[in-house]
Amino acid sequence: MVGLGQWGRMVWEAIVSLRDVDVWLGLTLRQLTRVGVDSVPIALFIAMFTGIVLALQASYTFTGAIPLYFVGVLVGKTMMLELGPVLTGLALSGRVGANISAELGTMRVTEQIDALETMAYPPVAYLVVPRVLAGIIMFPLVTALAIGVGIAAGWLTSLQLLDMSTYEFVYGLTLFFQPFDVTFAMVKTISFGFVVTSIGCFYGFRTRGGAEGVGRSTTQAVVVSSMVILVLDAFWAITLL
Amino acid sequence: MGIEIRDVHKAFGSKEVLRGFSAEAHDGETLVILGGSGSGKSVTLKHIVGLLAPDRGEVWVDGLRVDELDREGLFELRRNVGYVFQFAALFDSMTVAENVGMGLKRLTGVSKEDRMRRVEECLERVDMVGYGERLPAELSGGQKKRVGIARAIATEPRYILYDEPTTGLDPMTRAVIDQLINRMKAELGVTGIVITHDMESAFRVADRFAMIHDGKQQFQGSPDEIRSSADPMVRAFIEGRPELIEEAE
Numbered sequence: 001m002v003g004l005g006q007w008g009r010m011v012w013e014a015i016v017s018l019r020d021v022d023v024w025l026g027l028t029l030r031q032l033t034r035v036g037v038d039s040v041p042i043a044l045f046i047a048m049f050t051g052i053v054l055a056l057q058a059s060y061t062f063t064g065a066i067p068l069y070f071v072g073v074l075v076g077k078t079m080m081l082e083l084g085p086v087l088t089g090l091a092l093s094g095r096v097g098a099n100i101s102a103e104l105g106t107m108r109v110t111e112q113i114d115a116l117e118t119m120a121y122p123p124v125a126y127l128v129v130p131r132v133l134a135g136i137i138m139f140p141l142v143t144a145l146a147i148g149v150g151i152a153a154g155w156l157t158s159l160q161l162l163d164m165s166t167y168e169f170v171y172g173l174t175l176f177f178q179p180f181d182v183t184f185a186m187v188k189t190i191s192f193g194f195v196v197t198s199i200g201c202f203y204g205f206r207t208r209g210g211a212e213g214v215g216r217s218t219t220q221a222v223v224v225s226s227m228v229i230l231v232l233d234a235f236w237a238i239t240l241l
Numbered sequence: 242m243g244i245e246i247r248d249v250h251k252a253f254g255s256k257e258v259l260r261g262f263s264a265e266a267h268d269g270e271t272l273v274i275l276g277g278s279g280s281g282k283s284v285t286l287k288h289i290v291g292l293l294a295p296d297r298g299e300v301w302v303d304g305l306r307v308d309e310l311d312r313e314g315l316f317e318l319r320r321n322v323g324y325v326f327q328f329a330a331l332f333d334s335m336t337v338a339e340n341v342g343m344g345l346k347r348l349t350g351v352s353k354e355d356r357m358r359r360v361e362e363c364l365e366r367v368d369m370v371g372y373g374e375r376l377p378a379e380l381s382g383g384q385k386k387r388v389g390i391a392r393a394i395a396t397e398p399r400y401i402l403y404d405e406p407t408t409g410l411d412p413m414t415r416a417v418i419d420q421l422i423n424r425m426k427a428e429l430g431v432t433g434i435v436i437t438h439d440m441e442s443a444f445r446v447a448d449r450f451a452m453i454h455d456g457k458q459q460f461q462g463s464p465d466e467i468r469s470s471a472d473p474m475v476r477a478f479i480e481g482r483p484e485l486i487e488e489a490e
């Protein structure tokens with residue numbers, strides 16, 4: 001609870017720091033590529049296997065009682081609304097969140113953050129703003145890719161292993177599709193991007209006590225942001241669906 | 242206007258590090274702070290740029306009360322203060338030249354050419370020419386230290402705080418750094434605070450001494466006064482003879 005207040009203060013400072021455009025702009029571009037490069041392979045890897053499994057489980061569950069094109073419905077809806085955003089979010093909390101808190105934690109314990117301050121660089125504008133912005137921008141892009149790859153994997157599985165036609169799969173895919181699905185997925189992943197990066201920064205910043213402290217804050221960042229992702233996931237389902 | 246630390250108290254949890262420490266660096270002078278390991282010297286220095294806030298007491302720099310400055314005020318003050326960190330604290334994702342240029346980048350009206358020229362000049366002053374493109378991880382401890390000094394002097398600040406600038410350097414380089422500290426004072430009128438355990442260096446650069454013990458000021462005075470001090474604590478420290486303290490007790 002004390003942590004929540006301190007996190008809130010950091011986020012507020014980050015919002016106020018948005019006016020120091022000259023400090024964060026160039027750095028944000030660098031973070032964008034870093035977050036992207038860090039994230040894409042793992043996110044696509046997970047999405048591909050999820051798509052395959054979803055298609056197979058759907059056909060196993062339906063056992064002929066339901067038309068096969070419902071495989072397309074299930075793969076599409078589940079990837080889009082739930083597994084794409086959440087699995088990507090969880091994977092990136094391990095990849096991006098851990099990376100951020102380890103990097104900032106090391107900077108903290110080696111007094112690099114103090115050094116920034118003494119050189120009149122506001123550390124939040126310099127370190128937090130670029131990372132959080134990169135998260136908010138890159139998570140949706142990476143998640144969109146992951147959803148695409150997951151659905152494609154489901155489609156190929158349906159063709160190869162389930163004797164479905166592309167027509168059937170696409171028919172199912174589009175049957176219950178609503179534009180709001182996209183909005184919903186984007187709201188979720190933007191919030192996950194914000195949560196993972198801001199919590200990574202938060203634990204990095206408050207690191208104490210050498211290499212051991214860095215390890216501790218990295219673990220905490222991953223655990224806490226994963227839990228918050230799951231809670232937020234339920235929250236969005238309750239409020240938006 | 243100098244630097245003044247007035248009756249500063251600072252505790253971390255239940256650990257009282259400073260218990261009413263005072264010290265003063267007059268305008269254009271170098272104050273050397275002495276004290277045992279863990280006595281709170283680095284903590285004191287951090288108060289001067291507002292990295293730490295005192296629990297009680299006052300910190301004055303350049304006529305401003307640091308512990309009551311707001312964010313903007315602090316940043317304004319810090320543009321005039323260079324800080325040499327005890328363990329260099331170089332930005333490890335940047336090259337040596339980028340490290341040294343960081344402060345200049347923050348100042349308006351310094352062109353890129355001027356900045357690069359100035360960086361070269363500062364590296365030359367600490368005898369690190371040719372290392373500009375290296376990363377901090379590729380440097381020895383003493384080399385990092387010297388880059389840290391170059392970084393602190395790059396903006397030609399009016400105040401420079403040196404936390405053990407010569408620890409871990411060979412005698413030759415130490416003398417070079419001591420000369421640099423004196424030159425910054427003579428040429429630019431820098432007001433400086435130097436923390437050191439090296440008495441030879443201390444006497445080379447000091448206009449005044451302050452000694453911290455038990456979180457309080459044990460001594461403050463000129464080099465002559467500290468040489469002739471009868472205080473067994475001071476004698477033990479500058480002569481490196483701990484037995485003097487026991488004899489006194």
Ligand SMILES: Nc1ncnc2c1ncn2[C@@H]1O[C@H](COP(=O)(O)OP(=O)(O)OP(=O)(O)O)[C@@H](O)[C@H]1O
Pocket residue numbers: 253258276277278279280281282283284285327
């Ligand atoms: N941020 C902090 N949190 C908790 N304790 C701290 C912190 N900074 C310093 N201390 C404690 O304050 C005491 C004084 O530390 P300081 O670094 O000022 O010593 P020092 O006089 O510079 O010693 P040395 O000569 O070894 O560098 C130490 O016991 C240290 O553990």
Ligand SMILES: [Mg+2]
Pocket residue numbers: 282283284327404
């Ligand atoms: Mg120290």
